[in-house]
Amino acid sequence: MQIAPQHLNNSTTAVQRITVLAIFATLLxxxxxxxxYFLAVYYRELGAMEAEAKGDSFYVSALASENPRLxxxxxxxxxDVLDRRPHKGAMxxxxxxxxxxxxxxxxxxxxxxxxxxxxxPVLDAGRPVGTVEITRSxxxxxxxxxxxxxxxxTLGWVIFYLIRIMPIRSVQKAEAQSQRYARELxxxxxxxxxxxxxxxxxxRAPLVNLKGFSGELRSDLAGVMPELRLGLxxxxxxxxxxxxxxxxxxxxxxxGYIDASASKLDSLVNAILQLSRIDFxxxxxxxxxxxxxxxxxxxxxxxxxxxxxxxxxxxxxxxxIADRLVMEQSLTNLLDNACKYLEPGRAGLVSITAEQSKDAxxxxxxxxxxxxxxxDIHKVFEIFRRVGQQDxxxxxxxxxxxxxxxxxxxxxxxxxxxxxxxTTFCLSLPVEGGRRS
Amino acid sequence: xxxxxxxxILLVEDDxxxxxxxxxxxxxxxxxNTIVKLDDGQKCVDxxxxxxxxxxxxxRPPFLILLDLNLPVLLGYQVLEAIKGDARxxxxxxxxxxxxDNPQEISRCYELGCNAYMTKPVDYEQFSEAIRxxxxxxxxxxxxxxxx
Numbered sequence: 001m002q003i004a005p006q007h008l009n010n011s012t013t014a015v016q017r018i019t020v021l022a023i024f025a026t027l028l029x030x031x032x033x034x035x036x037y038f039l040a041v042y043y044r045e046l047g048a049m050e051a052e053a054k055g056d057s058f059y060v061s062a063l064a065s066e067n068p069r070l071x072x073x074x075x076x077x078x079x080d081v082l083d084r085r086p087h088k089g090a091m092x093x094x095x096x097x098x099x100x101x102x103x104x105x106x107x108x109x110x111x112x113x114x115x116x117x118x119x120x121p122v123l124d125a126g127r128p129v130g131t132v133e134i135t136r137s138x139x140x141x142x143x144x145x146x147x148x149x150x151x152x153x154t155l156g157w158v159i160f161y162l163i164r165i166m167p168i169r170s171v172q173k174a175e176a177q178s179q180r181y182a183r184e185l186x187x188x189x190x191x192x193x194x195x196x197x198x199x200x201x202x203x204r205a206p207l208v209n210l211k212g213f214s215g216e217l218r219s220d221l222a223g224v225m226p227e228l229r230l231g232l233x234x235x236x237x238x239x240x241x242x243x244x245x246x247x248x249x250x251x252x253x254x255x256g257y258i259d260a261s262a263s264k265l266d267s268l269v270n271a272i273l274q275l276s277r278i279d280f281x282x283x284x285x286x287x288x289x290x291x292x293x294x295x296x297x298x299x300x301x302x303x304x305x306x307x308x309x310x311x312x313x314x315x316x317x318x319x320x321i322a323d324r325l326v327m328e329q330s331l332t333n334l335l336d337n338a339c340k341y342l343e344p345g346r347a348g349l350v351s352i353t354a355e356q357s358k359d360a361x362x363x364x365x366x367x368x369x370x371x372x373x374x375x376d377i378h379k380v381f382e383i384f385r386r387v388g389q390q391d392x393x394x395x396x397x398x399x400x401x402x403x404x405x406x407x408x409x410x411x412x413x414x415x416x417x418x419x420x421x422x423t424t425f426c427l428s429l430p431v432e433g434g435r436r437s
Numbered sequence: 438x439x440x441x442x443x444x445x446i447l448l449v450e451d452d453x454x455x456x457x458x459x460x461x462x463x464x465x466x467x468x469x470n471t472i473v474k475l476d477d478g479q480k481c482v483d484x485x486x487x488x489x490x491x492x493x494x495x496x497r498p499p500f501l502i503l504l505d506l507n508l509p510v511l512l513g514y515q516v517l518e519a520i521k522g523d524a525r526x527x528x529x530x531x532x533x534x535x536x537x538d539n540p541q542e543i544s545r546c547y548e549l550g551c552n553a554y555m556t557k558p559v560d561y562e563q564f565s566e567a568i569r570x571x572x573x574x575x576x577x578x579x580x581x582x583x584x585x
Contacts, residue, residue: 204536205507207559209454215561216461266559280541 015168022164026156034149041141046118049092049134053120056081057132060096064124072104072130082107093135096122104130111137193279200272203265210262214255221251268384271401275383278404283323290327290363291317294352297332304339308348315353320361320431326409327429330402331363334425337398338367343420359431360411366424372417380415402427445471446575447499449481449516450534451508455557459503459534462565466572473499478511482519485526498529501575504551506535506542514542514549521550532571 059081064071071078082094082105093111096104115135122130228247232240294317298305305312335350342348349368354361372380383400399413406413410430417423446468450456456474463472475481483489485498502520506513513535520526530552537543538556546554555571558564 201537201539202507204557204559205452205455208458208536208557208564209452211559211561212458212564213454215565216458262559277539280539 015171018164018168022160025163026160029159030149030152030156033152033155034145037148038141038145041144042116042138045136045141046116048090049116049118049136050120052086052089052092052094053118053132053134056094056096056134057120057122060122060130060132061124064122064129068124068129072098075105078105079107090136090140095133095135096130097133098130099128111135112139114138114142193276196272197276197280200269200276203269207262207266207269210258211266214258214262218252218255221247271383275401275404278401278408281408283326283409285321285323287319288322288324288327289317289319290331290354290361293324293327294331294335297328297335300332301335301339308339308342310339310342310348310350313349313351315351317352317354317363318356318361320429322429323409326405326411330405330413330427331365333398333402334365334427337425338365338369338423341423342367342369349422356431360428361431362426362428364424364426366422368422371419371421371423372415373419377415377417381413444500445473445497447481447484447502448472448474449476449478449502449508449513450474450505451476452505455505458564459568462568463572463575465565466569468572468575470500476509478508478513478516480510481508481516482511485520485529486523498526500529502529502531503534503571504531506533506537506546514545517546517549517551534571 060071060078063074063077063081067074078096082096085092091109091111093106093108095106095108098104114137116138117133117135119131119133121128122132225247228243232243235243291314294314298312304310331352335352338350339348346368351364351366353364353366355364356362381399381403403413406427406429411428413425413427415423415425446463448456448459450459453476456476460472460474473484475484479489481502481504484491484494484496487494504513504516508516511519513533517531517533520529520531527550531550532553532555533546533551534555534557535542536557536559543554553574555567558567
């Protein structure tokens with residue numbers, strides 16, 4: 001769970017990026033499209049108006065060439081030219097101005113503002129003598145443009161939806177689902193832990209009876225033994241031997257087996273309880289000098305180290321925020337294993353090093369011991385499982401315990417080994433102390 | 438009329454084996470008091486407050502209660518709560534005698550006012566030793582109770 005925040009951060013930045021991109025694309029579509037449309041239509045309209053003006057100016061120019069002085073007064077003919085409109089043409093006003101700007105003739109439609117104008121000169125032998133002006137209302141173009149803008153906005157929204165909302169929604173959905181799974185998993189895990197803890201506990205009550213009554217039986221038997229021995233003398237030799245065999249051999253032996261099995265079961269139950277108690281324990285995070293901690297831990301093995309002549313080397317070990325108990329127990333356990341499972345007849349070498357990354361410290365405990373076979377390596381962290389030669393005492397509990405401890409603090413443990421050459425156990429712990437939700 | 442000297446010990450334990458082992462070891466350690474054995478939490482509460490099947494009884498309150506935690510009907514800590522929450526029974530010493538050594542359970546019992554908490558050791562020698570110590574504690578407690 002400790003990776004969750006980073007993962008969330010990543011998806012937040014991704015969401016932000018996609019949002020910016022989507023907004024940009026949407027704005028682009030919503031502005032460029034109507035603007036482009038407006039400009040295109042506007043210039044086409046101007047072109048069309050220019051063509052009309054040019055046509056009119058052709059006729060007016062002819063009038064001007066015919067009668068350069070009086071053309072301005074030929075109202076009927078001028079009006080005739082201006083009134084001549086294309087079939088189903090646009091609403092427009094056509095005006096002819098003299099060279100001095102005085103209006104000469106006009107054909108007027110009713111136009112609403114804003115207006116657009118286009119002029120074309122009236123020529124007499126190549127000399128401008130007036131202008132023809134065509135005026136149209138911008139309203140139809142603006143109306144069409146606003147319609148286009150509306151369409152663009154719709155299109156922009158669709159695009160925004162497609163690249164921002166839809167993918168994010170599915171990402172969020174997937175995220176919510178994985179969070180739900182994680183929660184369910186955690187609940188199941190908690191249930192399972194409580195269940196195991198309960199079972200281990202309940203196993204204790206019958207064990208008290210098993211051990212208690214076998215003890216009672218033994219002491220009762222010992223108590224009446226003198227009387228029994230006295231009574232035996234009344235029996236025949238053969239009978240006496242049979243009874244003696246039961247009383248002095250079979251019964252103590254049976255009690256011994258019952259006792260030993262109960263003890264074994266008790267130690268298993270205790271191991272399970274110890275293991276599951278890790279999960280109920282609160283972490284006490286503090287700053288820890290791991291080098292000092294390792295040196296203290298090594299003192300526990302001073303005898304073994306001297307006796308087996310093991311060479312121990314320490315790398316630079318950092319300060320970190322961690323739970324002291326987690327660190328002590330896990331490192332002590334790894335050191336214990338390293339010193340315990342050395343190859344007989346080879347000078348022992350054990351090294352403890354640490355590597356620090358941005359958010360984790362990885363401790364390595366390396367030995368040149370007997371190693372672990374590749375087939376067995378995945379079993380080393382299993383509870384009650386012991387691999388390799390069973391010539392050293394142990395419950396098969398240590399590494400399962402270490403793993404539970406380390407994971408409790410949000411860390412991890414793994415192992416690399418070559419049979420006959422040595423083993424390296426690596427233990428990673430978060431620098432700032434692990435948290436578990 | 439009940440004998441004033443007859444101070445009883447109340448043993449609340451649902452496992453008959455455990456009850457017998459506890460009794461045997463108490464006897465061996467020289468405790469001669471009457472031991473009243475009850476096998477569920479409700480019976481214990483009924484006995485103390487003379488309710489249910491014990492209504493109309495005229496027994497004296499026990500001198501000490503040995504209480505298991507995992508009991509049928511009423512759990513041990515519920516019984517403890519009832520005992521320590523009532524002025525009539527509040528003063529009776531309660532020793533929790535159970536297989537649980539869960540720290541949370543222990544602190545909850547002390548919060549509820551138990552006078553001592555003992556874990557039943559699985560190992561027989563340790564078990565006997567623990568009961569022997571309890572008997573010793575009883576002897577001292579009895580002397581101090583008789584004084585006034």
